[in-house]
Amino acid sequence: MTALAKSSENTAVVKPRNRATFAVTLVALAALLVVCSTAGLALGSVHVPPAEVWGIVTHALGADWTEPTWTRARETIVLDVRGPRVLLGAVTGAGLAVVGTALQALVRNPLAEPYLLGASSGASLGAVAVIVFGSSFFGTVSLSAAAFAGALGALVLVYAAARTGGRITSMRLVLAGVAVASVLNALLNLLLLTTDNGNEARTVLAWTMGGLGGVSWGSLRLPGLALLLGIAVLMVQAPNLNLLLAGEEAAATMGLDVARFRARMFVLVSLVTGVLVAAAGPIGFVGLMLPHIVRLLVGGDHRRVLPAAALGGASFLILSDIVARTVTAPEEIPVGVLTALCGGPFFLWLMRRDARKKAGGPA
Amino acid sequence: MTGAELRVEGVTLTAGTRRLVHDVTLTAHPGETIGLVGPNGSGKSSLLRAVYRVLRPEAGTVRVDGADAWSLPPRRLARTLAAVVQDAPSGLDLSVREVVAMGRTPHKRLLSGDTFEDAAAIEAALASVDAVALADRPFDRLSGGERRRVLIARALAQDPSLLVLDEPTNHLDIRHQLEVLTVLRRLPATVLVALHDLNLAAHYCDRLYVLRDGGVVASGPPHEVLTPRLLAEVYEVAAEVAVHPRTGRPQVTFLPADGPSPGAEG
Numbered sequence: 159m160t161a162l163a164k165s166s167e168n169t170a171v172v173k174p175r176n177r178a179t180f181a182v183t184l185v186a187l188a189a190l191l192v193v194c195s196t197a198g199l200a201l202g203s204v205h206v207p208p209a210e211v212w213g214i215v216t217h218a219l220g221a222d223w224t225e226p227t228w229t230r231a232r233e234t235i236v237l238d239v240r241g242p243r244v245l246l247g248a249v250t251g252a253g254l255a256v257v258g259t260a261l262q263a264l265v266r267n268p269l270a271e272p273y274l275l276g277a278s279s280g281a282s283l284g285a286v287a288v289i290v291f292g293s294s295f296f297g298t299v300s301l302s303a304a305a306f307a308g309a310l311g312a313l314v315l316v317y318a319a320a321r322t323g324g325r326i327t328s329m330r331l332v333l334a335g336v337a338v339a340s341v342l343n344a345l346l347n348l349l350l351l352t353t354d355n356g357n358e359a360r361t362v363l364a365w366t367m368g369g370l371g372g373v374s375w376g377s378l379r380l381p382g383l384a385l386l387l388g389i390a391v392l393m394v395q396a397p398n399l400n401l402l403l404a405g406e407e408a409a410a411t412m413g414l415d416v417a418r419f420r421a422r423m424f425v426l427v428s429l430v431t432g433v434l435v436a437a438a439g440p441i442g443f444v445g446l447m448l449p450h451i452v453r454l455l456v457g458g459d460h461r462r463v464l465p466a467a468a469l470g471g472a473s474f475l476i477l478s479d480i481v482a483r484t485v486t487a488p489e490e491i492p493v494g495v496l497t498a499l500c501g502g503p504f505f506l507w508l509m510r511r512d513a514r515k516k517a518g519g520p521a
Numbered sequence: 522m523t524g525a526e527l528r529v530e531g532v533t534l535t536a537g538t539r540r541l542v543h544d545v546t547l548t549a550h551p552g553e554t555i556g557l558v559g560p561n562g563s564g565k566s567s568l569l570r571a572v573y574r575v576l577r578p579e580a581g582t583v584r585v586d587g588a589d590a591w592s593l594p595p596r597r598l599a600r601t602l603a604a605v606v607q608d609a610p611s612g613l614d615l616s617v618r619e620v621v622a623m624g625r626t627p628h629k630r631l632l633s634g635d636t637f638e639d640a641a642a643i644e645a646a647l648a649s650v651d652a653v654a655l656a657d658r659p660f661d662r663l664s665g666g667e668r669r670r671v672l673i674a675r676a677l678a679q680d681p682s683l684l685v686l687d688e689p690t691n692h693l694d695i696r697h698q699l700e701v702l703t704v705l706r707r708l709p710a711t712v713l714v715a716l717h718d719l720n721l722a723a724h725y726c727d728r729l730y731v732l733r734d735g736g737v738v739a740s741g742p743p744h745e746v747l748t749p750r751l752l753a754e755v756y757e758v759a760a761e762v763a764v765h766p767r768t769g770r771p772q773v774t775f776l777p778a779d780g781p782s783p784g785a786e787g
Contacts, residue, residue: 405608413599458614
């Protein structure tokens with residue numbers, strides 16, 4: 159007994175994760191989201207002071223505690239130009255973070271995320287195919303449906319290719335993801351190069367780098383619904399996601415039908431990914447980084463990781479978008495380029511940490 | 522919870538074209554501790570996997586308290602049967618207590634929080650494998666032996682009436698080997714356990730089944746099963762079996778073929 163007590167004292171970090179700490183973390187993340195959203199509405203070519211942003215927003219929501227002192231132009235900028243953009247950033251960031259969290263549990267690999275597993279590429283190809291071939295019924299719904307189908311196809315392909323004898327190694331998973339994504343991207347480029355409509359191709363090419371520009375209130379409905387559905391289902395299934403951490407066989411002995419559960423969750427993850435990609439283009443690494451950062455804060459229990467990742471992901475993408483559209487103003491950087499700039503090094507760090515854990519960690 | 526009855530009847534298991542287990546029949550009466558012994562590759566793990574419902578039998582049935590384990594809904598079976606498997610888990614930042622809490626999952630409805638009953642079951646499980654001091658540590662940072670004890674605690678938290686364990690004493694030091702097996706033996710649950718160490722099996726099990734090449738070659742109480750002839754036949758080593766004066770249990774001593782002093786060959 160004394161030996162045990164001593165060894166636990168020697169452990170460097172014992173993560174605090176009681177209920178109060180978790181609540182505080184969640185409130186802090188929510189506050190961060192409010193700050194980021196305000197900044198997203200305030201910053202840009204026309205600077206609107208935060209107080210005025212709040213005046214405009216609360217006024218639009220029906221609160222009459224302030225007299226409108228701002229110009230119509232500023233109201234339009236905050237509500238109709240930046241508003242939908244900030245909201246799409248929040249929805250996309252939250253969705254990608256939640257989907258990444260789920261995928262990491264589903265394939266039992268810390269390097270999983272929709273972009274690296276080819277799901278985003280599949281979704282892009284599906285969406286672009288609809289734009290190029292089916293311009294007659296061009297619309298958000300058919301676009302999203304095709305993106306969903308593409309994401310699901312890519313995900314199943316990568317999973318099947320990476321799995322041998324019931325196991326998936328990080329190396330095979332990443333290689334399969336890269337290979338499938340390369341083929342899908344090549345097909346996408348082929349489609350764009352051979353299409354007759356040059357203008358459309360240019361628009362689509364910009365979209366494939368991931369961006370939140372040019373969004374309107376109307377086009378937010380579908381991504382919003384997909385996010386709510388995704389979070390709701392995953393929160394209900396959080397205990398089952400936890401079980402997968404114990405290993406597939408162990409999860410089965412605790413009452414989980416692993417194959418069926420994984421198939422259902424793949425469909426859900428593809429649906430959310432597809433709809434988000436259709437709206438904002440493929441944006442990488444949000445789904446990789448946020449779950450890991452959040453786990454450092456709240457531990458690994460999915461009932462805590464999912465809401466925290468959603469809040470963190472929303473803030474992260476709003477912030478990235480602010481940088482993307484202000485740093486080289488009046489030109490915009492695609493936000494996907496920016497997340498890749500942060501995410502690539504993070505991926506390398508994660509890969510090395512993972513390898514160190516396997517090599518030098520306790521047996 | 523009391524022990525369940527396990528009846529394995531005529532079970533045959535294959536992997537592709539390879540036959541892992543052939544026509545095995547095994548019974549565990551309520552409350553018994555049944556040991557599964559045999560050399561590497563004799564089919565112990567495969568047979569256990571058929572019982573805890575991961576490897577579907579080609580032929581034969583697995584019945585738990587009369588019900589076909591393979592046609593029960595997974596959650597229903599998980600309320601009766603818990604297992605400690607050889608699979609290597611990835612903790613992904615879970616604490617020890619959170620890992621043990623997983624064992625409560627089949628007893629809970631989705632979305633329901635942790636009840637007082639859950640918390641009590643978790644603490645009791647931790648205490649019975651001497652892991653209370655580990656409760657708040659990250660699972661990923663434990664040693665192999667500590668992890669094994671935590672996984673056993675997880676199975677105990679599941680409150681099973683049939684407990685299936687694949688080499689639960691692997692990686693454990695002697696003291697914890699004995700402690701874990703004592704805990705298992707005292708459980709009211711029926712226990713089916715694969716063990717490498719014949720002396721531990723002889724000491725802690727009510728009956729043994731000896732497997733070789735996927736078939737049962739002997740079964741019965743340890744003193745009937747563990748004979749020099751059987752050990753020579755199954756393990757292909759010479760052995761002496763004595764009854765230990767204090768425990769009254771059979772004790773196996775292996776005699777290496779090349780004799781005690783190689784220098785004597787001269």
